[in-house]
Amino acid sequence: MLTAILVMVGIAVVIGLVLGWSAIRFKVEGNPLAEKIDAILPQTQCGQCGFPGCRPYAEAIAKGEADINQCPPGGEEGVKKLADLLGVEPKSLDETHGTPKPKSVAFIDEQTCIGCTLCIQACPVDAIAGAAKQMHTIIAAECTGCELCLPPCPVDCISMVPIAEDLPHWKWKHPVIEIKPVELKRVA
Amino acid sequence: MSRELFKFKGGIHPPGHKAESTGRLVHPAPLPKKLVIPLRQHIGNPARPVVNVGERVLKGQLIAAADGAISAAVHASSSGIVSAIGPACVPHISGLPDECITIETDGRDEWIAHGPLDYQALAPADLLARLRDMGLAGLGGAVFPSAVKLDPGAALVCPTLIINGGECEPWITCDDMLMRTQADAILQGVAIMRHLLGSSEILIGIEDNKPEAIAAMQAAAAKLDFAVETVSLPTRYPGGGAKQMIETLTGKQVPSGKLSTDIGIQVFNVGTAHALARAVHHGEPLISRLVTVTGHVLRAQNVEVLIGTPFDTLIQLAGDRDGTTGVLMGGPMMGLPIPDTSVPVVKATNCILVKSAELFPPPPKALPCIRCTRCADACPAELQPQELFRFAKSDDFGRAQEYHLFDCIECGCCSYVCPSHIPLVDFYRYAKSEIWARERDKRAADLARERHEFRLFRQEREKTEKAEKLAAKAQAKRAELAAAPTDASSSGASEADAKKALIAAALARAQAKKAETTPQNTDNLSPDTQHEIAEIEARRAKIREQARKPLESEETP
Ligand code: SF4
Ligand code: SF4
Ligand code: SF4
Numbered sequence: 001m002l003t004a005i006l007v008m009v010g011i012a013v014v015i016g017l018v019l020g021w022s023a024i025r026f027k028v029e030g031n032p033l034a035e036k037i038d039a040i041l042p043q044t045q046c047g048q049c050g051f052p053g054c055r056p057y058a059e060a061i062a063k064g065e066a067d068i069n070q071c072p073p074g075g076e077e078g079v080k081k082l083a084d085l086l087g088v089e090p091k092s093l094d095e096t097h098g099t100p101k102p103k104s105v106a107f108i109d110e111q112t113c114i115g116c117t118l119c120i121q122a123c124p125v126d127a128i129a130g131a132a133k134q135m136h137t138i139i140a141a142e143c144t145g146c147e148l149c150l151p152p153c154p155v156d157c158i159s160m161v162p163i164a165e166d167l168p169h170w171k172w173k174h175p176v177i178e179i180k181p182v183e184l185k186r187v188a
Numbered sequence: 189m190s191r192e193l194f195k196f197k198g199g200i201h202p203p204g205h206k207a208e209s210t211g212r213l214v215h216p217a218p219l220p221k222k223l224v225i226p227l228r229q230h231i232g233n234p235a236r237p238v239v240n241v242g243e244r245v246l247k248g249q250l251i252a253a254a255d256g257a258i259s260a261a262v263h264a265s266s267s268g269i270v271s272a273i274g275p276a277c278v279p280h281i282s283g284l285p286d287e288c289i290t291i292e293t294d295g296r297d298e299w300i301a302h303g304p305l306d307y308q309a310l311a312p313a314d315l316l317a318r319l320r321d322m323g324l325a326g327l328g329g330a331v332f333p334s335a336v337k338l339d340p341g342a343a344l345v346c347p348t349l350i351i352n353g354g355e356c357e358p359w360i361t362c363d364d365m366l367m368r369t370q371a372d373a374i375l376q377g378v379a380i381m382r383h384l385l386g387s388s389e390i391l392i393g394i395e396d397n398k399p400e401a402i403a404a405m406q407a408a409a410a411k412l413d414f415a416v417e418t419v420s421l422p423t424r425y426p427g428g429g430a431k432q433m434i435e436t437l438t439g440k441q442v443p444s445g446k447l448s449t450d451i452g453i454q455v456f457n458v459g460t461a462h463a464l465a466r467a468v469h470h471g472e473p474l475i476s477r478l479v480t481v482t483g484h485v486l487r488a489q490n491v492e493v494l495i496g497t498p499f500d501t502l503i504q505l506a507g508d509r510d511g512t513t514g515v516l517m518g519g520p521m522m523g524l525p526i527p528d529t530s531v532p533v534v535k536a537t538n539c540i541l542v543k544s545a546e547l548f549p550p551p552p553k554a555l556p557c558i559r560c561t562r563c564a565d566a567c568p569a570e571l572q573p574q575e576l577f578r579f580a581k582s583d584d585f586g587r588a589q590e591y592h593l594f595d596c597i598e599c600g601c602c603s604y605v606c607p608s609h610i611p612l613v614d615f616y617r618y619a620k621s622e623i624w625a626r627e628r629d630k631r632a633a634d635l636a637r638e639r640h641e642f643r644l645f646r647q648e649r650e651k652t653e654k655a656e657k658l659a660a661k662a663q664a665k666r667a668e669l670a671a672a673p674t675d676a677s678s679s680g681a682s683e684a685d686a687k688k689a690l691i692a693a694a695l696a697r698a699q700a701k702k703a704e705t706t707p708q709n710t711d712n713l714s715p716d717t718q719h720e721i722a723e724i725e726a727r728r729a730k731i732r733e734q735a736r737k738p739l740e741s742e743e744t745p
């Protein structure tokens with residue numbers, strides 16, 4: 001009887017030590033749930049969700065302080081993915097935060113730009129190149145299309161240009177299955 | 189022939205329609221007035237133009253160089269003047285334009301200086317670099333840059349080399365005709381591949397509906413000083429698919445997500461072997477290929493076509509007919525509809541198939557899937573097409589990938605047998621391109637996250653740097669003051685005194701600056717201007733007064 005108890009206590013102590021050690025050794029840095037949410041968010045960093053960037057929004061969702069339908073660039077699909085991750089019912093996008101727009105990049109009219117650097121300070125991803133009193137240019141490959149550079153420009157020389165479909169980015173469309181046979185169409 | 193053959197799962201037996209285009213001799217197509225040569229004819233990075241508009245180029249001259257590890261060069265197919273570099277229509281189902289170099293030909297077809305390469309004397313790396321600059325890419329349809337495939341890499345040797353003469357797709361006969369007429373040149377190319385890959389076993393797989401090609405290849409192989417086995421394969425679509433041919437010949441299956449080289453096998457198309465021989469033994473880059481022009485035309489035939497020749501020219505050569513309902517690039521199973529027939533022939537163009545309502549009746553109306561699993565029985569990749577269809581249709585791409593969507597070779601067997609006539613392959617292509625687009629978006633998002641985080645880090649760093657600099661400056665000032673007027677504050681220089689002195693010094697500095705920067709244009713004014721200024725000042729004072737009023741009235745109640 002005593003040996004049995006001792007053995008059980010011994011096992012408990014060993015397991016406890018192992019668990020305690022691994023809790024320290026394999027400590028997860030940061031908030032793993034917020035990481036996962038942040039991985040789903042589109043990283044446009046536009047602030048339309050009401051937070052200063054995607055990461056703060058992710059943290060707010062993780063803490064349960066924000067709803068999952070506040071990110072317009074992520075669209076309905078983003079909401080669905082978040083719902084899947086969090087195990088809640090998907091809902092439709094909250095229109096008060098904005099509606100999804102076609103993907104665009106900012107374009108600076110270089111004739112009008114006065115080189116005030118205000119747009120550089122606004123850009124969350126440093127996608128604008130230029131220096132004081134020099135003409136500024138958008139690095140299109142790095143622009144997320146957040147539109148944050150539009151309001152600060154004193155001469156309104158920045159516009160958003162939708163990304164045109166080119167060959168490397170062309171996508172097959174969802175096939176439309178003919179409802180009417182082709183023969184009928186031709187007779188008509 | 190004693191070789192034991194294996195059977196891949198699935199497959200179908202569509203009508204061959206090969207005889208239509210094998211009755212005429214292969215001959216060169218006429219030189220067009222204008223050649224439009226796309227820069228993206230291969231898988232990988234598009235080539236980078238190295239000529240300018242207005243420049244005269246010679247036949248075989250490099251006009252765009254390979255860019256990056258997976259890329260192939262592009263050459264002028266004939267002599268002439270470069271008239272444009274920019275977007276032009278290319279053979280693609282979308283009809284979208286892509287970067288091209290347009291050459292107005294001068295009719296002289298003048299070659300650039302070229303000669304054979306002594307490939308055995310060259311180091312393998314040099315030879316591969318030369319081949320890359322020759323623009324070689326797989327001519328079987330995938331157009332993967334050949335120089336990359338000819339590098340055995342870390343394995344150093346690739347024991348088995350398979351030359352694919354399957355040509356299982358109906359209507360197409362360009363490989364058949366090439367084997368009949370150029371068997372020796374193909375085997376010269378095979379010898380170079382053997383040299384580079386160090387292969388000990390070389391197999392040529394040809395479907396048994398091409399007896400002339402088999403005979404020609406066997407006769408040519410008998411003359412070689414190394415062993416090449418020409419194997420006649422049972423005709424069954426898609427027996428010419430690389431994975432299916434590997435399985436038929438060796439019984440081995442390429443594992444999902446792996447390359448055939450991982451199991452020690454490399455596969456090349458016969459056309460690629462021929463192009464390789466032309467490149468090495470004649471110094472001719474890849475500027476032409478055999479194209480089958482067939483279907484609803486008067487004289488179906490195979491022509492030797494310069495890359496960049498418009499489809500129209502070839503269809504006219506073969507005799508266009510009324511009642512054309514469309515043009516496919518490739519065969520009826522895997523070919524892609526081309527909306528605009530003015531597009532040029534590219535390295536991937538093996539067949540131009542002109543459709544008519546009699547030859548290709550429009551597909552009947554699609555019905556819902558009845559889950560009969562006939563598609564699964566026909567699928568050579570051993571997939572579950574009905575499940576893939578279900579997931580692709582409902583945009584459930586994660587599940588589609590779990591069901592090995594990317595193992596689908598888009599052979600079309602499933603659509604062919606489906607009693608509900610569902611265009612299954614269109615759904616798989618749609619799902620694949622959506623998944624690729626998503627991966628692209630994900631990469632862009634990762635980049636944006638990284639840049640945003642770096643920006644936050646930079647702002648933080650700048651803030652601390654600024655604070656440190658200010659602190660250091662203040663420290664230095666204090667030390668200076670503490671050192672100089674020790675006698676003035678003999679009663680123990682307190683911190684407050686030092687600060688007061690600092691402020692006083694700063695004030696003095698500011699005052700001095702102000703005095704310095706009094707506007708220069710206020711001296712020596714005429715009485716008129718003086719008067720004007722006074723008026724303006726008065727107006728300003730009034731406005732200031734008015735601006736203050738509402739504030740006060742707000743405060744008073
Ligand atoms: S709205 Fe979406 S993209 Fe914009 S900052 Fe918020 S989470 Fe990021
Ligand atoms: S350039 Fe303008 S639109 Fe583009 S990421 Fe920067 S701030 Fe946003
Ligand atoms: S063959 Fe057609 S109907 Fe039958 S299971 Fe496949 S997709 Fe469904």
Ligand code: SF4
Pocket residue numbers: 563566567568569570571572573595596597598599600601602603612613616
């Ligand atoms: S197209 Fe894909 S799913 Fe259909 S039979 Fe061919 S490999 Fe299988």
